[in-house]
Amino acid sequence: MHELGDAFAIAMALVVSADSDLLEIVGLSLRVSVSAMLVSCAVALPLGAVVAIARFPGRGAVIVVLNALMGLPPVVVGLLVYLMLSNAGPFGGLRLLYTPTAMIIAQTILITPIIAALSRQVIEDLHQEYAEQFRSLCVPAHTAMAALLWDARYSLLTVALAGFGRAVAEVGAVIIVGGNINHLTRVMTTAIALETSKGDLALALALGIVLLAIALLVNSGVMALRSTSARHAYV
């Protein structure tokens, strides 16, 4: 218990003094997870909108698959990306394994189904409200899709932040494809796992505190956004 107290004090000192190692790890974590979120949004939001609006054979199956993929185990994603990027894999020539890019790819694959499935639900709900009016106005499908994405922007931002939260907190995929290499691919979650196994609880705790703070900030941001948009009747 005494050791834990000491570790916590050292952790707080690391956070308050903005320790350079700590900042480097936090910075890389944010860069990787924000990039994964942005790439995922570019793919998943239009995908969610298309599945929400379009009626085609097999649409129900697509929705079931998207929903099921929300529960993708990170280690399985890590393994698949590893197989793709390893020297023997189809993309081995790109030499991306054990780089931040590989981590971004893994996290993107992990959170794309989450953002696509949640955005599909959000957009479909809004589309039910708009559908008859859009049909009356002869709104073309691509314009309807853009309008729905824009009008659902506050809810979709919440969806994107949920994806970011999932990405920044996962460890299984990034440790497989990133390798947890110091000053290169070490992010908060992999560093916590490593430092805990080494018994360096102070750095692990400091990183844990930062991770919790980020989760808190993201959730506060989501709440603030939702209350602002609700106040202005945009939700």
Place this chain on the structure above:
Amino acid sequence: MFDAALYAIGALGAMTGRSPPILPGEAHGLVLDVDGQRLIDGVDLRLASPGVTVIMGPNGAGKSLLLRLLHGLIPPTAGRISWGGGPLSEAVRARQAMVFQRPVLLRRSVAANIDFVLKLRGKAAAERRDALLDHVGLVDHAALPARLLSGGEQQRLALARALAIGPEVLFLDEPTASLDPASMQRIEQIVGAAGRNGTKIVFVTHEQGQAKRLADDVVFLHRGRILEHTAADRFFDRPESEAARDYLAGRILL
């Protein structure tokens, strides 16, 4: 506020210079079945001249369904609808507009709701939008989120948005239901102005007073069938069908 000059600048009213006109609108043997139930039962209707046609009838008579069929929002089970002698195509529908009982407004500002439609029709212009908002008395609310407007204001915005496309036919499905008398009067003024400026109005209402104020002709619908289609004065003075007489006397309850 209802200055004909607003129509002259092309901000309001039916678009001119497009040919051929989409009137008359005709329905022949129109049938709509839903879940084995016949909701529209062999309707024949001709909407030939500009002016205001009011569709009346008790609850469940099929008034809103008939409006949606005429506008092409739902396909009939059987029968045929034509506008200007041709089929009810997307091109024809683009020259019509509809205002629903419950206004469906985009989650944007008042001005952005109008801009959306103007842009859709390639007519985006601040002057046009401001003229429309001024016409419906909402120019001071342009920057407000549309959903913060009162019920009457929301319906006026929906009406302005419908007028923004310059419709040749404007369908209104009980647009004043649950509005206060002042809001109702405002809507009637705007609709009346559009009708006088060449837009064909097809208006569904339960309000006999409103129908008397607006209608040039009345379509009386009962159990999915048109029992009367006649001049408004004649309908209210000498309804021919027993159902219409009962309806006007408040004796029909469905």
